[in-house]
Amino acid sequence: xxxxxxxxxxxxxxxxxxxxxxxxxxxxxxxxxLLKWKGTEWWSLPGxxxxxxxxxxxxxxxxxxxxxxxxxxxxxQFYTFGGNDRYKNTPSQGLREKLEQLxxxxxxxxxxxxxxxxxxxxxxxxxxxxxxxxDWYTDECKWWEISAIPELLFDHNEMIExxxxxxxxxxxxxxxxxxxxxxxxxxxxxxxLYETILGKQLDRRNFQKLMLSxxxxxxxxxxxxxxxxxxxxxxxxxxxxxxxxxxDEILFSV
Amino acid sequence: xxxxxxxxxxxxxxxxxxxxxxxxxxxxxxxxxLLKWKGTEWWSLPGxxxxxxxxxxxxxxxxxxxxxxxxxxxxxQFYTFGGNDRYKNTPSQGLREKLEQLxxxxxxxxxxxxxxxxxxxxxxxxxxxxxxxxDWYTDECKWWEISAIPELLFDHNEMIExxxxxxxxxxxxxxxxxxxxxxxxxxxxxxxLYETILGKQLDRRNFQKLMLSxxxxxxxxxxxxxxxxxxxxxxxxxxxxxxxxxxDEILFSV
Numbered sequence: 001x002x003x004x005x006x007x008x009x010x011x012x013x014x015x016x017x018x019x020x021x022x023x024x025x026x027x028x029x030x031x032x033x034l035l036k037w038k039g040t041e042w043w044s045l046p047g048x049x050x051x052x053x054x055x056x057x058x059x060x061x062x063x064x065x066x067x068x069x070x071x072x073x074x075x076x077q078f079y080t081f082g083g084n085d086r087y088k089n090t091p092s093q094g095l096r097e098k099l100e101q102l103x104x105x106x107x108x109x110x111x112x113x114x115x116x117x118x119x120x121x122x123x124x125x126x127x128x129x130x131x132x133x134x135d136w137y138t139d140e141c142k143w144w145e146i147s148a149i150p151e152l153l154f155d156h157n158e159m160i161e162x163x164x165x166x167x168x169x170x171x172x173x174x175x176x177x178x179x180x181x182x183x184x185x186x187x188x189x190x191x192x193l194y195e196t197i198l199g200k201q202l203d204r205r206n207f208q209k210l211m212l213s214x215x216x217x218x219x220x221x222x223x224x225x226x227x228x229x230x231x232x233x234x235x236x237x238x239x240x241x242x243x244x245x246x247x248d249e250i251l252f253s254v
Numbered sequence: 255x256x257x258x259x260x261x262x263x264x265x266x267x268x269x270x271x272x273x274x275x276x277x278x279x280x281x282x283x284x285x286x287x288l289l290k291w292k293g294t295e296w297w298s299l300p301g302x303x304x305x306x307x308x309x310x311x312x313x314x315x316x317x318x319x320x321x322x323x324x325x326x327x328x329x330x331q332f333y334t335f336g337g338n339d340r341y342k343n344t345p346s347q348g349l350r351e352k353l354e355q356l357x358x359x360x361x362x363x364x365x366x367x368x369x370x371x372x373x374x375x376x377x378x379x380x381x382x383x384x385x386x387x388x389d390w391y392t393d394e395c396k397w398w399e400i401s402a403i404p405e406l407l408f409d410h411n412e413m414i415e416x417x418x419x420x421x422x423x424x425x426x427x428x429x430x431x432x433x434x435x436x437x438x439x440x441x442x443x444x445x446x447l448y449e450t451i452l453g454k455q456l457d458r459r460n461f462q463k464l465m466l467s468x469x470x471x472x473x474x475x476x477x478x479x480x481x482x483x484x485x486x487x488x489x490x491x492x493x494x495x496x497x498x499x500x501x502d503e504i505l506f507s508v
Contacts, residue, residue, distance in 0.1 A: 012303035014310075016268045016336070016371045049266035052368055056268075056336025080334040080373050082270070082310025114306055117270045117373075119334050169503065172427045249423065 014082070018060055019047035019118045019156065021078075021163035022068065024127035025180040028189075030146045030196040031127070032160055033067065035138035037153070039098050042091065043144075044153040045160070046135065047118070060121045067141070069131040074124040074179040078166035079159075081120060086155045087113035122163040124179035146196070167197050173249040175216050178237050186224050186232040187211070216241045268336070272314050273301035273372045273410065275332075275417035276322065278381035279434040282443075284400045284450040285381070286414060287321065289392035291407070293352050296345065297398075298407040299414070300389065301372070314375045321395070323385040328378040328433040332420035333413075335374060340409045341367035376417040378433035400450070421451050427503045429470050432491050440478050440486040441465070470496045 022033040034043045046067045050059040057075075064073055090113070132141035144150075149160060170176060177185075177193055191207045211217060218238045223231040276287040288297045300321045304313040311329075318327055344367070386395035398404075403414060424430060431439075431447055445461045465471060472492045477485040 008303070012271075012305055014270045014304045014306075016270050017266075049262070050268045050336065050371075051266055052268075053338065055338040056334070056371060058338075059336075077334060080310070080331060082304065082313075082373060084307065084309040084312075117304075117310060119336060119371075169423075169427055172503075173423055249426075 014115050014117050016056070017047060017049045017116060017118050018056065018063060018121060019045045019081075019159055020060060020063060020067070020121050020123055021045060021160055022064065022123045022125050023163075023167070023180070024125045024130065024143055025193055025196070026127040026143070028192045028196070030193075031143040032146060032149065033125070033130075033132060034142055034144050034149070034152070035067075035134055036140040036142070037098070037137055038139045042153050043142075043150055044138075045156045046141075048135070056119055060119075060123075064123055064125075066135065067133060068123075068125055069133070070125055070129060073126075075121055076166075077119060078122050079120045079162045081118045081155055081159065083155065084114060086116065086118070089151075089154055091153075118159075120159050120162060122166060124176075126179060128182070164197070171197065175214060175237075175242055175245050178239075178242055184220060184222075184234045184236050186234060188232060190235070214245060216245050268369050268371050270310075271301060271303050271370060271372050272310065272317060272375060273299045273335075273413055274314060274317060274321070274375050274377055275299060275414055276318065276377045276379050277417075277421070277434065278379050278384065278397055279447055279450070280381040280397070282446045282450070284447075285397040286400060286403065287379070287384075287386060288396055288398050288403070288406070289321075289388055290394035290396070291352070291391055292393050296407050297396075297404055298392075299410045300395075302389070310373055314373075314377075318377055318379075320389065321387060322379055323387070324379055324383060327380075329375055330420075331373060332376050333374045333416045335372045335409055335413065337409065338368060340370065340372070343405075343408055345407075372413075374413050374416060376420060378430075380433060382436070418451070425451065429468060429491075429496055429499050432493075432496055438474060438476070438488045438490050440488060442486060444489070468499060470499050 024031045024033065033046060035046050036043050046063065048059065048063040048066075050056055054062070056077075060075060061071075061073075064075070065071055127143070132143075134141050146160075146164070149157065151157065152160075167176070171194065176197070177190060180193060181189060187208050188204075190211065191202060191204065194207065195202055216238055217235045220234040220236060222234050224234055225231050278285045278287065287300060289300050290297050300317065302313065302317040302320075304310055308316070310331075314329060315325075315327075318329070319325055381397070386397075388395050400414075400418070403411065405411065406414075421430070425448065430451070431444060434447055435443060441462050442458075444465065445456060445458065448461065449456055470492055471489045474488040474490060476488050478488055479485050
């Protein structure tokens with residue numbers, strides 16, 4: 001190979017890993033799955049690397065299955081993080097020493113930090129079905145409420161911000177909720193999901209009218225019973241129409 | 255370093271490059287800038303690699319400036335291509351031989367092909383201002399109409415499809431046009447831009463009503479003269495309001 005080209009490759013080698021923002025919805029709260037690094041109090045998003053024979057999409061399916069036990073999961077790329085200071089929030093003590101102890105002195109060398117680019121994927125997981133398992137670096141998994149997320153390692157707080165933004169955008173052209181709600185749900189539960197994602201209160205009547213206009217909901221003959229108030233109707237998504245709306249995207253409505 | 259970790263790194267090393275879908279708008283047509291590879295009839299998107307000291311965003315600004323001469327350009331990531339068969343559309347003859355001749359036998363070895371992940375950026379360029387320049391691999395630059403794009407190298411046709419889809423989505427939450435239209439334009443010119451991106455005709459009255467409702471346009475006292483028909487009014491974007499709409503995003507409108 002042309003030596004000029006080898007030099008060029010060496011000067012430009014950046015390598016890729018994956019980080020996952022796994023959202024779950026439970027008791028009216030949007031949550032994110034975080035991992036605690038071995039022997040520290042530092043939390044991060046779950047992630048991993050891509051095997052040579054895998055595509056990035058294969059790798060993320062594998063990583064999610066390893067962390068949550070779930071196979072059928074809504075997944076999409078939301079942003080790739082290619083900054084040069086992604087590791088600035090690496091604690092100089094504690095975690096770093098712990099990692100060096102576990103993996104060797106040059107585990108966190110500066111070159112690695114400058115070379116790593118991370119593909120951010122977001123996943124919508126069925127909270128009730130997920131069985132969480134920590135990875136090689138970590139010894140605890142926990143669902144954190146969006147509003148209570150601590151300071152995370154690396155650029156992982158920014159990752160969650162970006163994933164939330166992507167989720168909000170998605171509401172403007174695709175339906176949401178199939179993977180986040182139980183099979184049968186009430187209109188107030190669906191509204192609560194939208195409100196949690198958007199971070200604001202919505203008008204009850206307008207919300208119901210808009211949702212029904214999308215023609216993706218099936219109203220069930222049953223009602224939710226047991227509450228103190230008037231029993232609300234139950235709905236479920238018409239999967240065929242829902243999938244079609246996902247495909248078609250609700251675009252610029254001139 | 256723990257030898258298990260070194261083995262893991264070797265098995266999972268994927269590296270990153272950048273490809274750019276540069277859109278321009280000229281004479282009522284949306285166009286994309288393509289490059290022809292030296293001594294071949296094969297076309298591809300412009301792209302490049304990221305220097306160690308650069309962020310991905312720095313690199314794409316540099317690449318775009320090298321290819322178009324433009325500094326102020328609308329730029330955003332739209333998708334990162336992490337497939338395992340991205341290079342299947344590499345011609346076994348012609349280009350490959352040419353590349354091996356230029357760069358050596360192992361330039362296109364299978365390992366490289368399986369290791370490369372590409373960050374896709376789209377750019378909206380001012381067609382009139384761009385001065386295009388080919389790169390190391392190529393000897394011709396040309397703007398191609400979207401509808402006439404030939405079969406491209408690698409997965410570059412898919413990249414253009416994805417970029418167009420991202421551009422269409424963007425219309426549902428952000429204004430568009432500032433970087434694609436001349437400073438002053440008529441409502442039919444703006445409509446033509448939207449129609450070209452969406453790939454469908456829009457109703458003239460509804461379009462005008464919607465556009466004015468966004469409150470980002472400034473109606474000028476001048477008219478476009480010289481045409482055969484009634485002279486249309488000229489508009490320009492109110493940059494402050496336009497930037498605010500870009501920031502705020504026009505979301506889920508309950």
